Amino acid sequence: xxxxxxxxxxxxxxxxxxxxxxxxxxxxxxxxxxxxxxxxxxxxxxxxxxxxxxxxxxxxxxxxxxxxxxxxxxxxxxxxxxxxxxxxxxxxxxxxxxxxxxxxxxxxxxxxxxxxxxxxxxxxxxxxxxxxxxxxxxxxxxxxxxxxxxxxxxxxxxxxxxxxxxxxxxxxxxxxxxxxxxxxxxxxxxxxxxxxxxxxxxxxxxxxxxxxxxxxxxxxxxxxxxxxxxxxxxxxxxxxxxxxxxxxxxxxxxxxxxxxxxxxxxxxxxxxxxxxxxxxxxxxxxxxxxxx
Amino acid sequence: xxxxxxxxxxxxxxxxxxxxxxxxxxxxxxxxxxxxxxxxxxxxxxxxxxxxxxxxxxxxxxxxxxxxxxxxxxxxxxxxxxxxxxxxxxxxxxxxxxxxxxxxxxxxxxxxxxxxxxxxxxxxxxxxxxxxxxxxxxxxxxxxxxxxxxxxxxxxxxxxxxxxxxxxxxxxxxxxxxxxxxxxxxxxxxxxxxxxxxxxxxxxxxxxxxxxxxxxxxxxxxxxxxxxxxxxxxxxxxxxxxxxxxxxx
Numbered sequence: 001x002x003x004x005x006x007x008x009x010x011x012x013x014x015x016x017x018x019x020x021x022x023x024x025x026x027x028x029x030x031x032x033x034x035x036x037x038x039x040x041x042x043x044x045x046x047x048x049x050x051x052x053x054x055x056x057x058x059x060x061x062x063x064x065x066x067x068x069x070x071x072x073x074x075x076x077x078x079x080x081x082x083x084x085x086x087x088x089x090x091x092x093x094x095x096x097x098x099x100x101x102x103x104x105x106x107x108x109x110x111x112x113x114x115x116x117x118x119x120x121x122x123x124x125x126x127x128x129x130x131x132x133x134x135x136x137x138x139x140x141x142x143x144x145x146x147x148x149x150x151x152x153x154x155x156x157x158x159x160x161x162x163x164x165x166x167x168x169x170x171x172x173x174x175x176x177x178x179x180x181x182x183x184x185x186x187x188x189x190x191x192x193x194x195x196x197x198x199x200x201x202x203x204x205x206x207x208x209x210x211x212x213x214x215x216x217x218x219x220x221x222x223x224x225x226x227x228x229x230x231x232x233x234x235x236x237x238x239x240x241x242x243x244x245x246x247x248x249x250x251x252x253x254x255x256x257x258x259x260x261x262x263x264x265x266x267x268x269x270x271x272x273x274x275x276x277x278x279x280x281x282x283x284x285x286x287x288x289x290x291x292x
Numbered sequence: 293x294x295x296x297x298x299x300x301x302x303x304x305x306x307x308x309x310x311x312x313x314x315x316x317x318x319x320x321x322x323x324x325x326x327x328x329x330x331x332x333x334x335x336x337x338x339x340x341x342x343x344x345x346x347x348x349x350x351x352x353x354x355x356x357x358x359x360x361x362x363x364x365x366x367x368x369x370x371x372x373x374x375x376x377x378x379x380x381x382x383x384x385x386x387x388x389x390x391x392x393x394x395x396x397x398x399x400x401x402x403x404x405x406x407x408x409x410x411x412x413x414x415x416x417x418x419x420x421x422x423x424x425x426x427x428x429x430x431x432x433x434x435x436x437x438x439x440x441x442x443x444x445x446x447x448x449x450x451x452x453x454x455x456x457x458x459x460x461x462x463x464x465x466x467x468x469x470x471x472x473x474x475x476x477x478x479x480x481x482x483x484x485x486x487x488x489x490x491x492x493x494x495x496x497x498x499x500x501x502x503x504x505x506x507x508x509x510x511x512x513x514x515x516x517x518x519x520x521x522x523x524x525x526x527x528x529x530x531x532x533x534x535x536x537x538x539x540x541x
Contacts (some may be wrong), residue, residue, distance in 0.1 A: 079383050082540055104385040115376030119307045131299040132384035160310075176380075 032216040038087035047073040049240035060217045062231035066273045070240040071220045108177030112188035118162035133180035147175040167198035187219040224261035238268045297394040304398025322357045322410045326417045350419040351503040352475025358407040365399025366445015392536040403438035421506045430505035436521045437498035443528035450535035494524045
């Protein structure tokens with residue numbers, strides 16, 4: 001009996017949701033990210049050139065492109081770290097330029113570069129984040145335990161992060177990004193430099209989150225097979241412009257390619273992109289030298 | 293707001309306590325100054341009729357260690373800027389002013405502790421303060437000096453792109469601030485140009501106040517020292533906050 005009523009209720013919920021989806025298709029509340037004519041110039045160089053796209057709530061969206069295409073710059077603008085030159089954005093219904101704090105509360109982020117404090121323990125990194133995001137004390141402790149268990153790091157909670165491997169750091173960053181229960185998670189190349197085991201784990205976490213908590217996931221990657229497997233929709237950006245957008249199958253059909261990687265190459269060309277190594281890259285190298 | 297400031301302050305302290313090699317390394321230099329200069333120039337200083345050089349030098353060396361630690365704490369922002377942790381704080385829904393205040397207070401606390409440790413090291417090296425009742429004033433001046441130079445470091449770090457700039461800051465700013473401050477020599481009877489440089493140097497007032505509190509020798513006077521230190525600290529806090537709020541990464 002109870003199983004039947006449960007099934008019935010979920011059926012009703014489901015059909016209701018479908019109806020709402022259909023009704024509100026053009027409503028902003030249905031979109032997690034909306035970008036219109038976004039442009040960012042650094043001096044004469046146009047990093048992002050008049051792009052428009054939107055990401056639906058609950059969607060897993062991959063933002064793909066060669067090095068220097070403008071992926072990270074776009075994420076920085078969406079996450080209030082950079083001001084756009086022109087254009088409008090809405091993140092979870094808030095404007096990242098005018099309503100910074102509301103936007104900041106509504107998303108979690110895993111940066112391309114590691115952004116943990118290595119001199120602190122895993123738990124302390126989580127606690128720091130919780131305090132900055134004003135997660136109430138009682139909830140905070142429970143939530144940290146829950147998330148560290150989720151990424152399988154609870155046993156190592158009191159270890160300094162500098163003793164962690166790359167994969168463990170990434171997992172910790174994911175847990176940290178989820179601590180304030182965001183509606184949207186940004187991940188800038190979350191699986192770069194990780195072994196296949198860890199990569200699979202990370203995508204599994206994300207699928208779980210996306211499925212059970214309904215979190216919208218916006219990620220970039222250079223691994224086309226991962227994007228093909230995980231993403232509901234992808235956008236391909238090149239030289240600051242979006243050259244294609246759609247479901248992975250749509251892009252494959254459009255270009256007559258067998259895999260997303262082939263589609264990607266046929267859309268963006270096979271030429272290798274030269275990205276100038278800025279001071280940041282040099283420092284990264286120095287850091288590697290210094291830290292044994 | 294208080295919790296944000298507190299957690300950032302606590303972070304600076306935890307980092308300090310955990311970096312034992314940094315603590316030990318940064319204590320070696322003051323010890324060398326006290327021993328090599330203190331005992332090395334002692335006889336000449338005595339002959340020139342200026343009294344005990346170690347008594348004169350110790351406040352200067354304490355001020356030096358505060359200066360270096362404070363500037364370094366501020367400059368640490370460059371590392372955080374490039375290696376990600378700053379991004380974590382900058383995308384959080386807290387005001388940049390609170391982040392800056394927390395960091396600066398943390399850095400200043402660390403620099404003050406470092407100054408107090410060097411004070412004890414100088415006691416071990418033979419330094420004897422003349423008036424123990426003035427110790428609280430000495431600590432207050434240490435804290436103010438620490439705050440001043442941490443705020444200065446924050447302002448500089450907000451402007452600098454990478455650690456290469458840090459070398460320049462050390463050579464063209466921090467070293468001159470130290471050497472032209474009266475930490476090593478008395479300000480009386482100096483060539484005019486050196487005296488002007490020392491008078492324009494905020495550290496001179498920190499050293500002067502500290503020396504006044506510890507061994508009773510003042511050049512500018514306590515009130516001038518406090519006034520100058522407070523005004524310059526406030527100025528650097530405002531400039532530092534402004535520059536920090538403008539950081540784009």
